[in-house]
Amino acid sequence: MLRTLIATHQRFGLRAPFRIARGVKTAADVITVTIRQGAQEGRGEGVPYARYGETIEGALADIAAMAPLIERGGSRMDLSAAMAAGAARNAIDNALWDLESRIAGTSVATLADRPAPGPVASAITIAIDTLEAMETAAARAAAVPLLKVKVDRDNAAAQIAAVRAAAPAPRLIVDPNESWTMAEVVALQDLLVAHRVDLLEQPLPAGADGDLAGFASRVPICADESLHTAADLDALVGRYAYVNIKLDKTGGLTEALALVDAARTKGFGLMVGCMVCSSLGIAPALLIAGGAAFVDLDGPLWLADDRAGGVVDDGGMLSPPAPGFWGTPA
Template sequence: MLRTLQATHDRFTLKTPFRISRGERTVAEVITVTVAQDGFVGRGEGVPYPRYGETVEGSLAAIAGIAPAIEAGATRADLATLMPAGAARNAVDDALWDLEARLAGTSVAALAGRPEPAPLASAITIGIDTPEAMALVAARIADVPLLKVKVAREEAQAQIAAVRRVAPKPRLIVDPNESWTVADVVAWQDFLVEQRVDLLEQPVPAAEDAGLAGIASRIPICADESLHTRADLDALVGLYTHVNIKLDKAGGLTEALALADAARGRGFGLMVGCMLCSSLGIAPAMLLAGEAAFADLDGPLWLADDRPGGVRDEGGVLLPPHPGFWGARA
């Protein structure tokens, strides 16, 4: 067996700036990993996220550090002991899944015992702006099945109301990205119900989410920044009704699959999300998204140019990549 691993830094310019409560992005910075063996090539992608102390340089260094072990034959099962959960491990793990499927002449879905990815309703995200500007965006996509609204604490109610006024039909996720207080969550319950919010995602900082204990929220609340791997689940029981599984946090599809099963076993509803990424980061997540109550996989839709053969959006329905793009028979 002759196996080689390569990791590169790729940049994808966004169509428009992406704004959340922590700042603005105009470029998606990703790590692309390829693992080649016996004439087959597996690919994976990870998005180093500063919120978790990750950088492109650090991720590339971490991958270089385990490259000899991978080239010597280390498997996905070995990765959990070779690397911590995060974007770097995600890129390697997903590349190994892709390679394994190609070597076996099958699909990742078959290997994982999951249904093949199918078209699904995925949230279309509206980034933070003035309420008026957000309403203009929402009016253009008012017929999609699911909207996600990024909000800042100061204008949150005005932003939500502006979007809901022009888009009364879609299910609605509100995402403050840790910018609210526990007192806000309590005080704004009636408003959230009036605006028919279907899910409130990580309203308070992860370090303060213990304050959610005992709140009889009338809106389902989803953990995002508070959840990375199975090790985090027990601490979230009684605080959240749902958990947002992102492969970049979990460290790849291997842990994400196990995390989904463990979360369901504890009674959590599932959301499957993503970072700003290309379709190579979304293809593995689509294996899980069909099982989730909420899918938020519109990362590639923000890119000016995605990878060829990637996912496509039709009115808020995300279509899987072309056969052979990742993890499937060509």
């Protein structure tokens, strides 16, 4: 069973700057892993994230260190035992799933004993900008099922109000990206309720989760940066109502599937999210999106040009990539 593993850095320009509370990006920098075995090859993608101490160079080095294990036939379980969760493992793990499906001549959904992915209502994200620009963006998306608004600490109330005024109908996620204090979470409760916010995503810095213990939020709160793998769940019980599962945090679909089951067992509602990435990063996440209450997989929609055959958005409904793109027979 001779394999070859190739990892490359690819950059996808964005159609507009993507601003959140801690910074702005104008391109998506991803790692693409290709694993070849005989006539078959599988692909996976990861997005190294500076917030978690990851870099493109570091991810490529970590993948190179795993290449001997994978090339001599190492499994996804071997990979999980040898490598920490994160973007580098995500790219390898999902490439292995894709390769397995092609060798078996069946879909990853079948191999994982999960329903085949179908269209899902995925959030359209309104990034931080001037209030006028955010209102304009929200007005363009006013007919979608789900919106997500990125906010900061200084102008959050006005940003939420502007988006809701322009888009009164969609369900609404508010994401401060760790920029609020507990005092602000408390002070903004009335405003969140008044603007019919459905979910408040990671308002506090990861590590400050204890401040939420015993707090009866009037809007459900979701852990994002505070959750990576199933090992993190116990510390979030009684503090968060939902958890946001991202494959770049879990280190691939393998751990994400286990995290879904563990989170449900512990009573958490599910959100499935992503980094700004191409459709190759989204295709595996769609395997777990169908059972989530909130889906936020619009990363490829920010790209000026996505990979050919990728996901398609139609009015906030995201359809899976074309057959043969990832994890399905052509």
